[in-house]
Structure formats: structure tokens, C-alpha cells
Amino acid sequence: MTAFQDFASIWLSILFEAIPFVLLGALVGGFMEAMMPGDLLRRWTPRNPLAAAALGAGAGVLMPICECGVIPVVRRLVRKGVPPHAAVAYMLAAPIVNPIVAISTFVAFRAASPWAVTGLRVGLGFAIAITAAMLVRALAGPSPMLAFSEETSETPRLPFRKAVPAALRHAGRDFIEITAILAAGAAIAAALNAWAPREAVRGFAGHPVAATLAMMALAVALNLCSEADAFVAWGMGDFSIASRLGFLVLGPMLDLKLLAMYTRVFRARTIAILVSSVLLLVFVAVLAVGWLWPALRAVGNPLMP
Amino acid sequence: MTLSGIARAGRVAATLAWSFFLVYAWMTGRLMLIHPSYRWLSLAAAALLGAVAVALLFEEEGHAHGHAHDEGHAHDDACGCGAGCQARSARTELAFQCAVLIPICVSLWLGRGGLSTQAMTTRGVRLMPAAQGPSAAAPTPAPLRGADSPADAWVPASPAVEEETQPPLTLSDIHSHLLLGRRDELEGRKVIVLGQHFVDDRCGPGEFCVVRILVTCCLADAEVMGLLVKPKSAFTPRGTQEAMEAANRLRLPEEPGAMELKMRIQEQGPWVEATGILRAMRDRRGQMIYTVTDAQVKNATPPADILLYPRPMMAW
Known part of the structure; x- marks a missing residue:
């Protein structure tokens, strides 16, 4: 009973925290569907794939939505003609490059190289999002990437008084669908969070490769909000800054609840490519940061040697 | 009542249930599971979900075709996909609606919760x-x-x-x-x-x-x-x-x-x-x-x- 209470409390807390953001994402998506002309985003998106992916990742700064809310927005973006790889770049980058996450990371690491950690988190998030998006585009080939039709949604222009209820109805449908999937993903996450001995990972802290893998596994298992995860990472002082960066960069891009929610946007093959690309890129980037850390710290942290 | 009709009513019920539940969770201290500075977001979400439920309640029949958006065609109100597809997508949608109600039931049964x-x-x-x-x-x-x-x-x-x-x-x-x-x-x-x-x-x-x-x-x-x-x-x-x-x-x-x-x-x-x-x-x-x-x-x-x-x- 106690074990179930721990699980259920964590499960509910993840949902309480995520529901407002899922709804926000669903509302943004709903208004996008009801009010945005069908070809507008397609016309705005650069034809060059790399430029499109970079624009997608950069849009995370202007349209900051956390990882729970980003899925309904991405669904509507691709329906409105945004190329899937640009949407992937936005989906991966938005929860990391947004100003709120940058500030919380800076505050959390204020006592330990805040400029370097924040800069590396945002920079790696941006670079990995673009690279992963390009890899998905290259490896997925001509096969369909999306879990639904790739035909662009050409919603007829509605007068404002009709567009608002229509947007709310789109949001309502998306909210129910995404929340159902979120609840399933969060249940698995809560079980791991409640029952897996977290202390066990501390045993890997001494070895760079094992520490990086342990922190990446922890990021996937714990399903923390990107606004709060920096404070948890700060507390793991046994681990090097580089391995903690693995936790900070990977968590907002890939965790169990996100993995479940990805199924509402992408086909299984696309998800497999996406997940492997992100894991590999984060692992390599973190090992490189660990190797270069003394130099990076000196450059990125001039005020706090 | 057709499956599509039930799915349509289920949409209103599911959104209203979450709207009421978030207010109830705030009143009964269940929101202590999240940081106090985020709790107002739950109340805002409850209000918005109420508005969404009202919009869904007055949805015209022709618009309520209840696609789960994974049936291999675009979300188009005039897709004309046939009764078989309508029933299948309505069943999928009903399953989602039941799934979103499970956390509410667990919380009502569990009480405030916490870590042991x-x-x-x-x-x-x-x-x-x-x-x-x-x-x-x-x-x-x-x-x-x-x-x-x-x-x-x-x-x-x-x-x-x-x-x-x-x-x-x-x-x-x-x-x-x-x-x-x-x-x-x-x-x-x-x-x-x-x-x-x-x-x-x-x-x-x-x-x-x-x-x-x-x-x-x-x-x-x-x-x-x-x-x-x-x-x-x-x-x-x-x-x-x-x-x-x-x-x-x-x-x-x-x-x-x-x-x-x-x-x-x-x-x-x-x-x-x-x-x-x-x-x-x-x-x-x-x-x-x-x-x-x-x-x-x-x-x-x-x-x-x-x-x-x-x-x-x-x-x-």
C-alpha cells in the first residue's frame, strides 16, 4: 500500500504539473489551426533544410513552451505545412533554449560556473536539436514520418466569433488525446521514480563514461520539468559538470512521458531514429565537454574562476 | 445514441471532469504535490477547461466526427471517410476519454498523498x-x-x-x-x-x-x-x-x-x-x-x- 501511495502521489504530481502546460500547448495549436491561413507557415519556412531546422530550433526562444506543451503545438505545425524536420528541431530545442529555463539553470549553478553551464546547456540543446532533425530527415528517407496524414490542413478562414469556439474545440480534442498518452507515460515514469533506488547511480560518479550514461539514464527515467531539473542536477555534486550537462540537455528532449507523447506525432520508425540520434549526440557532446571542461570553464566563467 | 454521439458527450464530460477536479484538488490540499508558485496555473487551467467544455457542448453535429487523427487522413470536417472509420475513431476516442479519467479516480481514492x-x-x-x-x-x-x-x-x-x-x-x-x-x-x-x-x-x-x-x-x-x-x-x-x-x-x-x-x-x-x-x-x-x-x-x-x-x- 505504501509503495502504491508513493507511486500514485508522484504520478499525480507529474500530471498536476503538466496539465496546464499541455492545455496551453493545445490552445496554441487550436488557435493556430483555426486562425492561421494554411499556406502561411509553409511560405515562411526556408526551402534549405538546414536553414529550416535552424529556424525551427530558434523559434524555441520566441515561442517558449515546455516539453509537455510542445507536442500539441508540433502536431499542428506539421499539419500547417511546416516540414517535419523543422518541427523536430523546434520540439527538441524549445524546452531548453527558452529564457525561463536558461535563468533557472543560471540560478541553480550560481555557485558553480553559472555562465559556462547555462551557455553549454542552451548551446548544446540548440546544436543537438538541429543535428538530430537533419539526421531524422536523412535517415527517415522518403517513407512517411508522421503518425497521421502529411497532407496540409487547409482550414477555411472563419470570422473571429466562429474561429474562437473552433479553436477551443480543436484544443479540447488535442488535450484529451495528449493527456491520455501523458498519463500512460507518466505512470511508467512515476513507477521508476518511486521504486528505482536513485542512490545506486551515485556509484558511477567516478568514471566519466559511466557517469555520463548514468546521468542520461536518470534524465530519461525521472521525467523532470526542464524548469526544475537544474536544481536537482546541482544537488548531484558527486558528478562532474559534464555528466550533469548530459542530464540537463537530454531530459527536456527525451524522457518516458515524452516518448509516449511522440507516438501521437511520429511513426515508430521515425521515433527510433530520433531517439537513437538524440542519445548518441548527447553522449558524444557530453564526453567532449568533459574533455574540454577546464578550457570552457575559463572562457565561459570569467567572473567566477 | 451512436458511438460518435457518445464520444462527443465524452469529450465534454472529460474536459469538465478535469476542470472540476483541478478546483477540487486545490480546495482539498491535493495540489500540495506541486510547488505553491505553480498552483495558480492549475486554477487557470480549470477555468480554461471550463471554456473548452462549453465550446465542445455547443459543437454542431457535423463537426463532431471525432477523429483520433491517426486514421490515415487529414483532420478535415468533410473527409467523408465512412461509417466504419467513424466508429473506429469514436472507439479510440472513448478509450482516450476513459484514460484521462483514471488519474482523477486514483486521486479521489488516495486522498492527499505524499511520500513514505x-x-x-x-x-x-x-x-x-x-x-x-x-x-x-x-x-x-x-x-x-x-x-x-x-x-x-x-x-x-x-x-x-x-x-x-x-x-x-x-x-x-x-x-x-x-x-x-x-x-x-x-x-x-x-x-x-x-x-x-x-x-x-x-x-x-x-x-x-x-x-x-x-x-x-x-x-x-x-x-x-x-x-x-x-x-x-x-x-x-x-x-x-x-x-x-x-x-x-x-x-x-x-x-x-x-x-x-x-x-x-x-x-x-x-x-x-x-x-x-x-x-x-x-x-x-x-x-x-x-x-x-x-x-x-x-x-x-x-x-x-x-x-x-x-x-x-x-x-x-
Whole structure:
């Protein structure tokens, strides 16, 4: 009973925290569907794939939505003609490059190289999002990437008084669908969070490769909000800054609840490519940061040697 | 009523259920599972979900074709996909609607919820570190102290500077100081810490930890943090005393029920308040941690909200 209470409390807390953001994402998506002309985003998106992916990742700064809310927005973006790889770049980058996450990371690491950690988190998030998006585009080939039709949604222009209820109805449908999937993903996450001995990972802290893998596994298992995860990472002082960066960069891009929610946007093959690309890129980037850390710290942290 | 009609009614019911439930969770204290600064978002979401439910309620029949958006065609109100597709997508949608109601049912059955003492052990209790990074640990573990040599644990530290003019620090204050890198302001300060009594291998004879669950965002990121306490005089918390007496009444430790009884009493997590002076010291694992020394300890009543919510952004 106690074990179930721990699980259920964590499960509910993840949902309480995520529901407002899922709804926000669903509302943004709903208004996008009801009010945005069908070809507008397609016309705005650069034809060059790399430029499109970079624009997608950069849009995370202007349209900051956390990882729970980003899925309904991405669904509507691709329906409105945004190329899937640009949407992937936005989906991966938005929860990391947004100003709120940058500030919380800076505050959390204020006592330990805040400029370097924040800069590396945002920079790696941006670079990995673009690279992963390009890899998905290259490896997925001509096969369909999306879990639904790739035909662009050409919603007829509605007068404002009709567009608002229509947007709310789109949001309502998306909210129910995404929340159902979120609840399933969060249940698995809560079980791991409640029952897996977290202390066990501390045993890997001494070895760079094992520490990086342990922190990446922890990021996937714990399903923390990107606004709060920096404070948890700060507390793991046994681990090097580089391995903690693995936790900070990977968590907002890939965790169990996100993995479940990805199924509402992408086909299984696309998800497999996406997940492997992100894991590999984060692992390599973190090992490189660990190797270069003394130099990076000196450059990125001039005020706090 | 057709399956599509049921799915349409289900949409309204599911959104309304979450709208009412979020308000109910706020009124009944169930939202204590998330940080107070995020709770207003739940109320805002409840209001917006109410608006969404109203919009769905007045949805025209022709628009309510209930696609699950995975049927291989675009979300188009005039898709003309046929009765078979309509029924299949309605069934999928009904399954989603049932799934979103499960958390509400679990919460109503569970009550306010929270983490047990068992969860503290699983998560690991982190004692407030007196140094950050690998330097926090001794190169080789410090030898275990004997009961008669408590002074072995002392390490050279700055001279005791008791600032009588400053108010005593709480666990939350100490956490903020550590987060902001103000370790130099902690040594020698008077502290009053309220938390749950916890003992593990880091505690010497007569020592214990006072721990609280810190929540930065929601319970998923909860960390169990605390301070080692060296009491001025021997102290046995209320629950432990009862457990010891109950266990002593049993003839054999292996007697059926003995272990369950001890665990049940331990589950209550006795609450204590320790008042003393904060010092940086090494624990039995060789880690540099903050310790409440010369502590006067008393049994305490748990606060209304047993979780502690640090405000790191405000501190900044």
C-alpha cells in the first residue's frame, strides 16, 4: 500500500504539473489551426533544410513552451505545412533554449560556473536539436514520418466569433488525446521514480563514461520539468559538470512521458531514429565537454574562476 | 445514441471532469504535490477547461466526427471517410476519454498523498554538503568513530563565530545559502531545524538526521535533504520508543509480526525539532557535511504541509 501511495502521489504530481502546460500547448495549436491561413507557415519556412531546422530550433526562444506543451503545438505545425524536420528541431530545442529555463539553470549553478553551464546547456540543446532533425530527415528517407496524414490542413478562414469556439474545440480534442498518452507515460515514469533506488547511480560518479550514461539514464527515467531539473542536477555534486550537462540537455528532449507523447506525432520508425540520434549526440557532446571542461570553464566563467 | 454521439458527450464530460477536479484538488490540499508558485496555473487551467467544455457542448453535429487523427487522413470536417472509420475513431476516442479519467479516480481514492519513509530510503537522504564536487569526499573513508570518541569527527574549521544578533537558520535557509554559494555564512550559526527523524550508517551512536522532503517543481523532483544532529543529551523520538517497547514485549525478535510492527511504527516518521550550532564536519562515510552540534532536541508535531518548497528564484 505504501509503495502504491508513493507511486500514485508522484504520478499525480507529474500530471498536476503538466496539465496546464499541455492545455496551453493545445490552445496554441487550436488557435493556430483555426486562425492561421494554411499556406502561411509553409511560405515562411526556408526551402534549405538546414536553414529550416535552424529556424525551427530558434523559434524555441520566441515561442517558449515546455516539453509537455510542445507536442500539441508540433502536431499542428506539421499539419500547417511546416516540414517535419523543422518541427523536430523546434520540439527538441524549445524546452531548453527558452529564457525561463536558461535563468533557472543560471540560478541553480550560481555557485558553480553559472555562465559556462547555462551557455553549454542552451548551446548544446540548440546544436543537438538541429543535428538530430537533419539526421531524422536523412535517415527517415522518403517513407512517411508522421503518425497521421502529411497532407496540409487547409482550414477555411472563419470570422473571429466562429474561429474562437473552433479553436477551443480543436484544443479540447488535442488535450484529451495528449493527456491520455501523458498519463500512460507518466505512470511508467512515476513507477521508476518511486521504486528505482536513485542512490545506486551515485556509484558511477567516478568514471566519466559511466557517469555520463548514468546521468542520461536518470534524465530519461525521472521525467523532470526542464524548469526544475537544474536544481536537482546541482544537488548531484558527486558528478562532474559534464555528466550533469548530459542530464540537463537530454531530459527536456527525451524522457518516458515524452516518448509516449511522440507516438501521437511520429511513426515508430521515425521515433527510433530520433531517439537513437538524440542519445548518441548527447553522449558524444557530453564526453567532449568533459574533455574540454577546464578550457570552457575559463572562457565561459570569467567572473567566477 | 451512436458511438460518435457518445464520444462527443465524452469529450465534454472529460474536459469538465478535469476542470472540476483541478478546483477540487486545490480546495482539498491535493495540489500540495506541486510547488505553491505553480498552483495558480492549475486554477487557470480549470477555468480554461471550463471554456473548452462549453465550446465542445455547443459543437454542431457535423463537426463532431471525432477523429483520433491517426486514421490515415487529414483532420478535415468533410473527409467523408465512412461509417466504419467513424466508429473506429469514436472507439479510440472513448478509450482516450476513459484514460484521462483514471488519474482523477486514483486521486479521489488516495486522498492527499505524499511520500513514505520507505521512499526516503529509496531516493537516498542527502545531507547538506559542506563542500561541492569531488572535494566533498575524503580520499579514503574516515574511520568509524567509537562511542567514546566523538571529537574524532571534528575538522579544522573557521573559529566559532556565534552571531547572536542574527536569527536562527532553518533547513530552508540553509538550502538557499548552499544554492547561492554562501557557505562561509553558515559556520557557527544557530539553527532550529524541524523534520523527520532518520537514522542510517552515517550516524554515530546517539546521532540521527533531521530530514525534510524538498520540492522544487513537483513531487517527481523531490529530494530528501537533511542535517546530521549530535544531541547534547541522549534522545529517543516518540515513535522509536513505542517501537522499542512493543518489540521488547515480543518474546522473540523472529516472532511473526515483530518486524511488521516495528516497520509500521517507523512508518509514522517521528517528527523532531533540534536547536544547536551548525558546523562543517565529516560523517562516517568521510563526506564533509553540515552538522547540528550541541543540539537540544524535542519531539514535535508535523507541520500542516510536510513538504518544504524552496524558493531559489526568489532568493536570487
